[in-house]
Amino acid sequence: MKCPKCNSDLTPTTRHKLKVNYCPACKGMWLERQELNQLEDEAFDFGDDAKGTLFLSSTPTTAKCPECSAPLKRFQYRFYDLEMEVCANQHGYWLDEDEDTRVLELMKQEEKDYERKVLAEDQWARTLTRMRSGSFLSKVKNLFR
Numbered sequence: 001m002k003c004p005k006c007n008s009d010l011t012p013t014t015r016h017k018l019k020v021n022y023c024p025a026c027k028g029m030w031l032e033r034q035e036l037n038q039l040e041d042e043a044f045d046f047g048d049d050a051k052g053t054l055f056l057s058s059t060p061t062t063a064k065c066p067e068c069s070a071p072l073k074r075f076q077y078r079f080y081d082l083e084m085e086v087c088a089n090q091h092g093y094w095l096d097e098d099e100d101t102r103v104l105e106l107m108k109q110e111e112k113d114y115e116r117k118v119l120a121e122d123q124w125a126r127t128l129t130r131m132r133s134g135s136f137l138s139k140v141k142n143l144f145r
Ligand SMILES: [Zn+2]
Pocket: 003, 004, 005, 006, 007, 008, 023, 024, 025, 026, 027, 028
């Protein structure tokens, strides 16, 4: 599998408890969709109001999906103020260097603020598991229509 940004070979690695395909050259990472159809409402407790506004915008990019070569689209995931790229054919997500760490830090901050007992890394793991599930990706795909 090749990096969509710099065409280097991606290496399977584990970051923050999650298996990703990591680019040693530009330090981005590809998160494959898992064949896991998890009920999103189980892992996340967004209110119904929040659900409609998770994605603020999406823009096509010149990067290509490492699996199907379709152009990746950049979108903004408002819940964690994160921008990432996604394959419109639902193959997975691309995060740039240290974007996962940044999200994790936001989660840790949030944890402090709300005195949550859950570890931020566990929360991040659950976030990505959910994002890789079919229902979440379908929602993202709706943006592109
Ligand atoms: Zn790269």
